Amino acid sequence: MSYEIKLDIFEGPLDLLLYLIRKNEIDIYNIPIALITAQYLAYLEMMRSLNLDLAGEYLVLASTLIHIKSKLLLPPDESEGEEEEGEDPRAELVQQLLEYQIFKEAALRLENRPLLERDVFTRGAPGEAPSAAEEEGEAMMEVGVFELVAAFRRIVAGFDRPEELEIDAEKMSLADRINEIMEMLSEKQQMTFVELIGDRTDRRRIIYTFLAILELMKLRMIRAYQSGPFGAIRLFLAVEG
Amino acid sequence: MEEKVAIIEALIFASETPLTAERVVEILPGTDKKEIVLLFGELVREYEQRGSGVCLREIAGGFQFRTRADLAPWIRKLKTGRPAMLSQAALETLAVVAYRQPLVKAEIDRIRGVDVSGALKGLLEKKLVRIVGRKDVPGKPIIYGTTRKFLEVFNLRDLSELPTLRELKDLQE
């Protein structure tokens, strides 16, 4: 395959490196670093001259290659005691290349399977006996967490105030505790603060439980009573579910 | 089964609309309409004779596989109670409740820019959203939040496991 065709179909620096190794018919366990580094840099230069987007990862690998090359050129240095005896500076890169190669092959095998809508097809006609919601003319879809956050992002995308965009992890924890407390109270009618905390006594949980109670009291959704100055605080639902 | 019949069977099965003989002639070179009509008839009879649960019917000038009309009660049982199927409106409303709870309906209306009454009712019926309480302001509006079933359906340990918008943005670049 010619240079020109190959250029924009590299999937990253590892892919380019694998290509160079294959092209030069090199043993992957014994890469001539000087040769490969020179060819790799020449490729980067060509990509740059063609104004192709050069992702930062390509440059990172370039510096790795140059670093390995310099290590191989240096005579064994006594002062570099940290290096393991006889450790090949190429070893880590080789390992990474081998692992990447495995997944590249796996991707190819996935693609060669009988693919839905390419090789095999399911029933083309829309389903019969539609459910009630579909009769209302609304398309139904199966959703997961990603669809949920994507939906929320779409909604708030048009907002001016940036704070609307932020999702506060602390607010989430607080909402969790509020929901839990309301659920527990509607089951048991009344509970003490200690009962609400339960066996799990990590700091975060105690703080959020406390904040949740304050929030619920502020919203007048629960009421709290204390029997005497040091007595247990009892919490009741203020509204009927 | 003759290979040509097998191809026609697969074509009818995969077609989104009832398949006409004319369309088959376009796809299979060297055939004519008369021959295809005969092969359609052959397939209809074959499904009948096998006592199959599926039958080939002539609909709107073409042919389409349908489940046998007398099996409709079973098919209806299949179609009820599918999990986590939501409309776009329901999904968006649920997203607002999940990320902004506890909140009142007016707040959801404001964020979505539409009246969410219908969607909210559906979510309450599906037990994905529930009434948490009432806000102590004039009119005592109802406060909504998500349910334990919501966590179950979306496979979340708790609400803090919900992905943040920043995480989604990082994926987009």
Added chain:
Amino acid sequence: MEEKVAIIEALIFASETPLTAERVVEILPGTDKKEIVLLFGELVREYEQRGSGVCLREIAGGFQFRTRADLAPWIRKLKTGRPAMLSQAALETLAVVAYRQPLVKAEIDRIRGVDVSGALKGLLEKKLVRIVGRKDVPGKPIIYGTTRKFLEVFNLRDLSELPTLRELKDLQE
């Protein structure tokens, strides 16, 4: 054909997703999973023996009718518009997720040697990859895995049907 088999055939045909034996047991009272699995097998053989253009395949833990792979050229002629193909980047990212799941994005970045944000987002949107949860380490990174749709699209019974990955040690020999 036995009436029960005809009902199952119609149910598989009508189901939008591969139909599991468990779902059939829910719909048909007085049956058990073992019996249904046997009847599924009977149907698979019947379609094979007839040389039908449609075959019954076990996909994503259930059964679904699909057109025979060797008839694809004809079906493609019927369906205008090219099939939505995955890019090489998407396929490689998907392969890493499929074989190494559950895993975090940093691990995919490391193996592919590039930032996989774009590819990952595309796979999430195509519903081939999903958010499984969060890892319990600082920063709580999101954990990814493949979906049921991944199994459906790649014609897989379950993840164990994925061709085994060549091991690093095999390469080193």
